[in-house]
Amino acid sequence: MKATDNTTTGPGWNFDNSYARLPDYLYTRLDPTPVRAPQMAIFNSSLSDALGLATNTLAGDEGVAIFSGNRIPEGAQPICQAYAGHQFGYFTMLGDGRAHLLGEHITPTGQRFDIQLKGSGRTPFSRSGDGRAVLGPMLREYIISEAMHALGISTTRSLAVVTTGEPVYRETPLPGAILTRVAASHIRVGTFEYLAAQGNRDGIRTLAEYTIHRHFPELLQADNPFLALLQTVLEKQVELVVRWLHVGFIHGVMNTDNMALCGESIDYGPCAFMDSYDPDTVFSSIDQDGRYAFARQPAMAQWNVTRFAETLLPVLHDEGEKAVELANRSLATFPDIFQRLRMDGMRAKLGLFTKEDADMSLMQDLLTCMQQNQADYTNTLRDLALETLPDTPFFREPSFTAWHQRWQTRLTRQEEPVEASRALMRAHNPAFIPRNHRVEEALAAAQERHDFTVLEKLLEVLSRPYDDQPEHAEYRQPPPPSEKPYQTFCGT
Numbered sequence: 001m002k003a004t005d006n007t008t009t010g011p012g013w014n015f016d017n018s019y020a021r022l023p024d025y026l027y028t029r030l031d032p033t034p035v036r037a038p039q040m041a042i043f044n045s046s047l048s049d050a051l052g053l054a055t056n057t058l059a060g061d062e063g064v065a066i067f068s069g070n071r072i073p074e075g076a077q078p079i080c081q082a083y084a085g086h087q088f089g090y091f092t093m094l095g096d097g098r099a100h101l102l103g104e105h106i107t108p109t110g111q112r113f114d115i116q117l118k119g120s121g122r123t124p125f126s127r128s129g130d131g132r133a134v135l136g137p138m139l140r141e142y143i144i145s146e147a148m149h150a151l152g153i154s155t156t157r158s159l160a161v162v163t164t165g166e167p168v169y170r171e172t173p174l175p176g177a178i179l180t181r182v183a184a185s186h187i188r189v190g191t192f193e194y195l196a197a198q199g200n201r202d203g204i205r206t207l208a209e210y211t212i213h214r215h216f217p218e219l220l221q222a223d224n225p226f227l228a229l230l231q232t233v234l235e236k237q238v239e240l241v242v243r244w245l246h247v248g249f250i251h252g253v254m255n256t257d258n259m260a261l262c263g264e265s266i267d268y269g270p271c272a273f274m275d276s277y278d279p280d281t282v283f284s285s286i287d288q289d290g291r292y293a294f295a296r297q298p299a300m301a302q303w304n305v306t307r308f309a310e311t312l313l314p315v316l317h318d319e320g321e322k323a324v325e326l327a328n329r330s331l332a333t334f335p336d337i338f339q340r341l342r343m344d345g346m347r348a349k350l351g352l353f354t355k356e357d358a359d360m361s362l363m364q365d366l367l368t369c370m371q372q373n374q375a376d377y378t379n380t381l382r383d384l385a386l387e388t389l390p391d392t393p394f395f396r397e398p399s400f401t402a403w404h405q406r407w408q409t410r411l412t413r414q415e416e417p418v419e420a421s422r423a424l425m426r427a428h429n430p431a432f433i434p435r436n437h438r439v440e441e442a443l444a445a446a447q448e449r450h451d452f453t454v455l456e457k458l459l460e461v462l463s464r465p466y467d468d469q470p471e472h473a474e475y476r477q478p479p480p481p482s483e484k485p486y487q488t489f490c491g492t
Ligand SMILES: Nc1ncnc2c1ncn2[C@@H]1O[C@H](COP(=O)(O)OP(=O)(O)OP(=O)(O)O)[C@@H](O)[C@H]1O
Pocket: 094, 095, 096, 097, 098, 099, 118, 125, 126, 127, 128, 129, 130, 131, 132, 133, 257, 258, 266, 267, 268, 269, 490, 491, 492
């Protein structure tokens, strides 16, 4: 049935809550805390349609009631998930301190998605927190997650943001908000670490079996499905982090509790996109040592997968030593898989259909040249696909023109016409990313003036990142020079 036909037939949820049927040490059953005066800030109609929900119904009061946690939709069984995590290298017991999983919605095509409220009230995992979230950061998660989806990167998505009508006290009172997040699941490396920390071996086996059934049922055929799970999770993480590198994305808080086993990017706290190319870029105010700097992300993903492997040791093999050997053999594949995917991606970004040994240095030399000249990462790569390069100082730079000559010669050594290379490049080098100053501008308009038109226009441009959209050329502009480097903040 089309969403538009659904106005009188209810919101269209189809819940089947498999996680809530797992042993109860994995979660606490708890409803969200109702809020005073909720209002819809933004609703994602196209995602709602794609999920087979009744978009017209959810865009109105019914949606406001559900997305604020004031009404539990039929079939939902709210739970808060237990998890732990290594935060900046240090182990902590955590859990959903400000989130409630309403349940798993099954789409008309049979896909299963977690529907989770974030900012929905205190839980047994809240520690000293208030269980709430602020409008700005929730809108930020909405913008970036939807931009990532449009860029073709595996990600959780955002169905709605509602304001709560209640202030949230940080340094000053700020407008409270709740995000409705849609995810393949919320099983984190930290969920396994939570069980491992309690010595719950049966729990590890149960959760690993559940993860395989839910996300990778084909692994049930493997000789050792748990080893296959480790390898698959590893490969998904490599793929994800390579995709991040290729669009200049910096996650900012790659703690093990922010790594989902399904391979989706999750938790858009202090993340941001890089403007001028610098592998040491860090935006997060709390990442003082640059642990999660742009170019350190692959190493950090590997570190996180290693923590996951440790939790699986009891189920990998009955003998401890053999289990360690199996885990190590799997973990050792990370660097080669990374190099392969990284090179495949960079070749596509440079319009190369064939492989040559010197491609690695061709890629590296361009990046070095961009770094030395503080060239804009996104625009430089996108402009390389143009027939005539724009007349900018960077493209006139002798180190660049020398590189350009090498690249042109390389292109002539493949059979594909130059037009095919350009099309390949346009499909792999976005014209539009959520530029930090544009995101801030949209958030300021929404928060300070209740004007959501700036945000909506930004979202529209970001929904087609690989199209030229010459009418929106201003969204490609890097930020004007400023005295202070851009900083992001988390935990708000
Ligand atoms: N205001 C708050 N009240 C209670 N708990 C909080 C609050 N803010 C964060 N937490 C909890 O602190 C932990 C770390 O926070 P972090 O910022 O990584 O996650 P998050 O953004 O809340 O959620 P997620 O990882 O689900 O996107 C999480 O367990 C989170 O639930």
